[in-house]
Amino acid sequence: MNEVEHPPEEVALPTRDYSWLNGKLIAGATILLCVLLFTLLGRLFWDVTLARVASCPLNLPPIGFTMPGPGFQPAQAAHPLGTESSGRDMLALLITGTPNSMLIGLIAAAIGIAVGTMLGMAAGFLGGWVDAVVRICSDAVITIPSLAVLIVISSYVSEIDIKSMGLLLALFAWPGATRVIRAQVLTLRERGYVQMARLSGASTPEILVCELLPNLLPFIAATFTASVSGNILAATGLEALGLGPSRVPTLGMTIFYAIRGAAILRGMWWWWGLPILMLMLVFTGLFLMAIGLDELVNPRLRGSGDA
């Protein structure tokens, strides 16, 4: 009815394109730092060997909670977050499992982004048949439900460790990055400074590394953050089905043991709830960082304030 006449959107032009002081970015990074700090301090101040099977009394609830029914003892101060049905201490599990879960996602995302950036830059800048091949391959791989294929692979592998799991996930981590980088290169390659470099006789690799790469960094950062989150999600998914590493604790495997041990039906919320809470913190941190980075590279999103 009204409100057609808005004030012009950006009155004061920002002096720089990217201001790294973005609220969401900082909030997300703070959450992640707190999680890391928790695991680092935990290793110093808590006995992490308690994460091994049968190192504690079974089925203790966290301090301050009592469980009705037989089979449950009162909480003990020695195990502030309780223990589960195989005698692992929940606090020790969180301290040792969280970095493992995050590491899997980091490895997969790092490889995926590296490959994706190279392919995306090659496809976007060279064009022609290179572009066609890269685009068809990445579109096809994106369409394939990667989790399903990963399930098939892991069902043939009897024992998997953190690094191989990261490598496995990286198989499907590159197409998303390829798409984003390619689209960005397409808009960048007609810019003045690229034309300038081309005219002054710079070779293609030179232009790619010296001119394009620095300008792609914010996009690479945003994609990387989203990719870490996506890969931790895929890893926890595989682990929740029991297909993760069984020698070292991870949050996903803890959830798997909880489901297999009927923790929901028995009311042992701390067994599945604490690893989920931890993962939620990690996911929320990464998500906020990804949104923040998105707003950095796409300043218009900052416009409407709230939300």
Next chain:
Amino acid sequence: MRGITKGYLIKRIAMLLITVWLGLTLMFIIPRLAPGDPISAMVSRLSAQAGRVEQSEQMIEAWRERFGLDAPLSIQYLRYMGNSFRFRLGYSMAYFPTTVEEMVLRAMPWTLGLLTLATLISFMVGIAIGALLGWRPTPRLVRTFLPITLCFTSIPAFMLGILLTYVFAFGLRVFPFAGAYARGLSPEYSWEFVASVVHHGTLPAAAVVLTSMGHWALGMRAMMITNAGEDYMVLAQAKGLRPSRVFWMYGVRNAILPQVTALALSIGAIAGGSIIVEYIFTYPGMGYLLYQGIVNNDYPLIQGVVFVLICGVAVAVFIIDLLYPFIDPRITYERG
């Protein structure tokens, strides 16, 4: 010009075939990369588990026929492709005389129904929320409280599923724990059965919807804000069109296009996520079937389910691609 051009159609069909071929080839290669002969590995694992294997001769015969392991690799590959395209997926190991295609066909309607409904609801609600958030005239009150609906966005669907089970099935006991319909009912078109299906499907669907709609909302909000500065929006407002018309026909109509592309790109991920949601809720669909395959080391079943999942997702993307030119007529002469 509206509609689908021939070139566009051919490209989309080629893409569909490439995707299915890639998936099939992966399924062919993976078992052969695993150490040892797949069949003897399967039988030894099975006999180690069960102590004895009934009809093991017959099973090995069936698998030899299925895999044709005595033939050269190229012949094996062609046979495997031929069998897959004729939808012959072999015998399940855990439930031997049953074929994998029988089991898949029994599970498919549940997954198809749950996933299609949940995805559509999530997409439409997410789009609506995002459109309102990115629209300046939206009342401040709505804009302040709407983001609360998005607080589950960064959580994986299966984790929310566990939380929902604990709160609504274990704590409040208003929804059932598991299954797709109450025990004692048989699948038929009766009110009682339909009500039971809805009752059982609510929690898994809610887990998928609540965790995924935020992504559509964020994308939609971003596009609405980007579009708001376009000349055609200013012109539409300046010539005095009703705000509702500007909102729907100029704002939403244009901002929704990238979301449809995003939907096509993320169907694979949605299907993957729903595997674990079904497993959490022991919902008798493809995901739970896959879990049973993993638990029983039932390799033909695992491969069959994954093959059908890949095909299903590829077909869904194909359908979206075919619909796309109708909502965005530019596509036919820009990229088509």
